Amino acid sequence: MAPDDAPDGPAGGSVRPVLLTVDDDPAVSRAVARDLRRRYGRDYRVLRADSGADALGALREVKLRGEPVAAVLADYRMPQMDGVELLEAAMDLFPSARRVLLTAYADTTAAIRAINDVDLDHYLLKPWNPPEEKLYPVLDGLLERWNAEPVRPPDEVVVIGDRWSARSFAVRDFLARNEVPYRWLLAGQPEAERLLTASGQPSDGARTLPVVLAPVADGCPEVLLDPDDTTLADHVGLTTRPQREFYDLAIVGGGPAGLGAAVYGASEGLRTVLVEEHATGGQAGQSSRIENYLGFPDGLSGAQLADRARRQVAKFGAETLTARTVTGLERSGGSRVVRFSDGTSVAAHTVLLATGVAYRTLEGPGLAEFTGRGVYYGAALSEVTACADEDVFVVGAANSAGQSAVNLARAARSVTMLVRGPSIEASMSAYLVEQIRALPNVRVLTCTEVTAAAGDERLSSITLRDRQSGRERTVDAQHVFVFIGAAPRTGWLDGAVQRDDHGFVLAGPDLVVDGQRPPGWNPARDPYHLETSMPGVFVAGDVRADSVKRVASAVGEGAMAVMLVHRYLAQQ
Template identity: 85%
Template sequence: MVDPEVEPVVDERRASGRPVLLTVDDDPAVSRAVARDLRRRYGQEYRVLRAESGADALTALRELALRGEPVAAVLADYRMPQMDGVELLEQAMDLFPTARRVLLTAYADTSAAIRAINDVDLDHYLLKPWNPPEEKLYPVLDALLESWRAIPARPADEVAVIGDRWSARSFAVRDFLARNEVPYRWLLAGQPEADRLLSASGHDAATTRLPVVLAPGPGPGGPQVLVDPDDTALADHVGLSTRPQREFYDLAIVGGGPAGLGAAVYGASEGLRTVLVEEHATGGQAGQSSRIENYLGFPDGLSGAQLADRARRQVAKFGAETLAARSVTGLESAGGAHVVRFADGSSVAAHTVLLATGVSYRTLEGPGLEEFTGRGIYYGAALSEVGACADEDVFVVGAANSAGQSAVNLARSARSVTLLVRGPSIEASMSAYLVEQIRALGNVAVRTCTEVVSARGDEDGEGHLRSIVLRDRQSGQEHEVPATHVFVFIGAAPRTAWLEGTLQRDAHGFVVAGPDLHLEDGRPPGWALERAPYHLETSVPGVFVAGDARADSVKRVASAVGEGAMAVMLVHRYLAQS
């Protein structure tokens, strides 16, 4: 039951609009102690509810969800009969996806708790007892609640996406919203509610081009109806910033992956007027990782989305601007200024520029493979599609860490996961900890010396993937296998085509910098300064590069963050000498 001495869920008179903290423990004495500590610290701002079983907790959460009341955090004991804490938190995530999830464990359960954190996207675990709470409980919850409050307060039904299940553009819209942490409702065209919303907005369900997004407008007047919007229009209407607030900056960062986010934090915290420009969503490829376990300082691992969320909040905390959904098409330099030009003709200017554009996954080549992109074939983790893979036979193409992390994540819900690898093994390109995890999973198979050569669709006209053709690279034999979901992680191509003719790149398109530049008399051709380029400086003075887009860089999150920080130090040096 839910404890009435704390605050009864069913008492409408007490529902003051305060967010809820729910604690769940089958030991009544422990449960009361947890609730007491929570009330003492957070009772003025939050409603504290207490349940003594997973079933009671889920009942309470469902009632809160029906009434539209916010839940900030759920703290669940690991060992409970019928439903343990991990199972409860997994189900709570479906009801309140943004609520912070904390597992309460005894010292003897630490190893099991760590494994659970790696297997489920938990936010933290706490050892019982935690006396004094001022040292061992409150600092953890303070940080988690701060991150929860930082999420824009948009009710999930404020944004609705109406589209076709197998439409590539519908998938792209959902993926954009998910990666930018914008809550939304997904409605299939033809469903009664979808048709009702379209009719109410003045659109004919039979003839309107999909997807349609119903979103809060930038001003009064009710929901705005966006028919097949581009990313910039979509970002504008869901509250993301797309336009610079200044005319000139000290530092403009192109790319919002770990290198760009690291540079934005260090630049803004050190007083530089900083703007970060991102085309898709901050976090880059790392932001799509289901679990990063080898990043320094996070022994229990964290998801790419968690890392990106924390970095975004740091960027905002220090006052750097972030521009979303802006496609960069050119870079011009004149005097002491650099101008970054956008696809819509607008621009942003700065004393210095950092190129942190990262890389994109290479695409599969062969009949049908391009046709079914976004309709069964997905590049990257495609987090908005993971839920559709439950009890399915899923394929992951690739042999590096991103592929391994995706395979482990998908294995939690898919019936089977087959890792397709061109080479003879995964050991040469994948971290040892991931290799061990994959070997321990009973529903993950690794097929080496195998490549995807073509894809075929259904025969009922819906236009989605039904099968792929695999080729054995040793024997040359081909055979067709049923497939509805294929996630591709094959190599990396730098996102630098827009820099053609502007600065030095290598044969693969990676930006060359510092001592790797082609030099004439100790300086790059056309270099106007007497000094040699700094370590991360490109062939254009004042333009730097960091992270995966740099030639011969180390493709790791930690090195990208480090290069972003180093670039800011070099920016200071450049500005001091200009």
């Protein structure tokens, strides 16, 4: 590893972010480092490595020192570890670092692979001379976007809790879905006990768990005792408060529809704010693998899709508010006001409802009691690793259930799918059905439902009922992942906009009955296609009545909603 020999950085002695270049050809490696130092040496620390292994070692050292990495430039054709494999490993250490692949003219297929596998930011064809035309403009743009992203605390978050505490699970799941790095310690472990004592927690068992140690700049970690999601978000670098008093477009819900609308709205000049209660990505963000989304033939995880969308939202300047619970929507003159549970609000010319849907819950004795302690709704990213060599149950027969079963089967000893209907073919994509049939450790029990759960500190068994014969039996179970249909998150819209009998929001032509517009409708026109019964309030994605429950259609509706917002604003 060769460090740079530039001066000690900008005035004030602040730590310079790292630019790492990796190439097994020493001459090329020196040339890249030379060009980088010439342009960026004053503000960045340039490191170079001659192999993937050396580069990973350098990244680990930088991580231990708490230094940021702004970009990694890796040659594709290297022995032992090629550039794509290195960039994939680098993502685990520095997920926000920009990733650039150096390729020869014959290696453009490698760049396509990297775009799918490691969310490549750019690829450069060698040679790139002159750098003023082919290298610097690319890096200038990448570094500008990297510097524009919110700065998170320099060290990792530490969560100390009980393995089978529902709240400990909820905290870990919140951090995982928002891609906040954290370290999980079980109460009782020596390191956990040392940290609990240092944070003032008693040792006699009368403790408040979970305890979150949130790093702060230039100081000791702040101790959070069983924090709510908003407090947690505030202390781990997520944004919870709006920066403006008024917006052109306020989006409620951060799933594919909301993210798509935020990207298009902000990129087209609308002052845009997106409000999300839990984590951006919605149900799609919890999918272990999406293989039928246009443009990604090798598939990608829901978390990867959500991360890319989040970065696009930030790139175009839209604000994202996390851990905010919306409780009401109302008109106030020409504006629309979205109210939050803490009494605050945000106002905008227009509002887009993109709240998606929530998984329905299992009904029966004990099932609510063990939620977060063995019964999980959705993919529960923080729990997947705990299922290694275990017998796991997946409840449901749609694509989300199938994707979860395939993902869990990679590590679990066995996966049993519990399906209420006579087959999975009716509700699951054919490619998933084929994958499930090919997995030897996955079995499908049809006409079967879960009616009860039992255990002590954690889930230990569930009761299964055969829907044809009515017979019940109890089986051992420690991990049950539930995907049993969805209900719209629209209770907070009572009295604000019209909904159907199931709670889905009506829009456009569905609001005009026998030529009559909805009650209270003022404009001298019919509602636009995605417009609700409140003028200037639109709806997109799964929460819309009769929508197509697919990621691509949700993104498309988000884009269409922005077009209609422009049309609405032009007439005001």
